[in-house]
Amino acid sequence: MQDTKERIIGLADQLIKTKGFNAFSYKDISDPLEIKNAAIHYYFPTKTDLGVAVIDTEIERFKSHTAKWSNMPEDKQLKQLFETFSRKHKEGLVCLMGTLSPDYKTFPEPLQEKVAAMSAAFAEWTAQCLENGRKKAIFFFDGDPYDRALLVLSNLLASLLMSRVMGVRTFGKITGQLFKDLTTAHKQE
Amino acid sequence: MQDTKERIIGLADQLIKTKGFNAFSYKDISDPLEIKNAAIHYYFPTKTDLGVAVIDTEIERFKSHTAKWSNMPEDKQLKQLFETFSRKHKEGLVCLMGTLSPDYKTFPEPLQEKVAAMSAAFAEWTAQCLENGRKKAIFFFDGDPYDRALLVLSNLLASLLMSRVMGVRTFGKITGQLFKDLTTAHKQE
């Protein structure tokens, strides 16, 4: 039964996105799945291994999503990215980068590396999308597309975090204004 | 000796900004200060009390800073805000909002309330600064000043988080582009 393994990853993913990596425990997984904590260690010898598996799953999910969008115009592609964040927002979750980056320094190296790889994948895709979109006059922005991608991702990441504290409307306020900025040719004065 | 109390708050502040609230322990404080963990409980009966004290100190610091800047032109005021984040960045720290918001749901109510109060203070000041600056044609941006303030704060918060994972240059790339955007009258196409 690979089923149990995938359920463990799925629950760990949820727990990381609600409580944070250091704050969830094996009991939070073994209780609802009605297994013993040793069963988790059977699949993932250490908590680090489990963390790595969760991130790997996220990277794969991202790659398969973006592959599906690749024939859309760039503004639609970016909208799709916004949509994945919006879905997390509706479930009261934050993104993996958002939870994992504050705790980053407490992680053992293999986990740090995975987090870095994930962030690189996000940034590269977004930079490419923005660059292509600007060439086609779909997007309008100053500066290097990679730098702009960092701004966009920083807004998406933080909008989920801030929504937790400042209320659910915060997400829409940030992402709405952000998308408008990128797709508006001129600023009025 | 109020000295010990302040040293505990100072170290807790550092620890929250490096490891996160749930990941630091009383030992991380009692060892370097060469006191016993019971001494921390003497001043702060619970970890929540300590967290609240750290946030209160941060709010006071913010209020006294902004009060000092109040006669500057708005772009200088905002630059000062950026500078406070830049200082944290140089020390390898993130901001309190950045660490505390992912763990928010694991906090007891009094701590949640303090985090919310802190975020409100930041947002209100920034919104006011942006609104005043736009009236004087120092800043140029579309939309509601409060919404724009959320974008600015989200970029500042996330730039510290992302720098941890994606390298120290990330901070400058995000904040540099952000400031340019706000102080540029027109976008070129």
Place this chain on the structure above:
DNA sequence: TTGTTTACTTACTTACAAGTAAGTAACTTT
């Protein structure tokens, strides 16, 4: 049919976390 692998459980260990009760030395007030 015997042996091996898979997918766990049982039953523990070690470590460390937050928190507390009771004591104490030094200083302060009456």
Place this chain on the structure above:
DNA sequence: AAAGTTACTTACTTGTAAGTAAGTAAACAA
């Protein structure tokens, strides 16, 4: 001088965390 009060320490409790060694029942393979 006696009685607090302050600022701790000593010594402990309780709970929970990650992790492990050894066992087992069922499926599968030789």
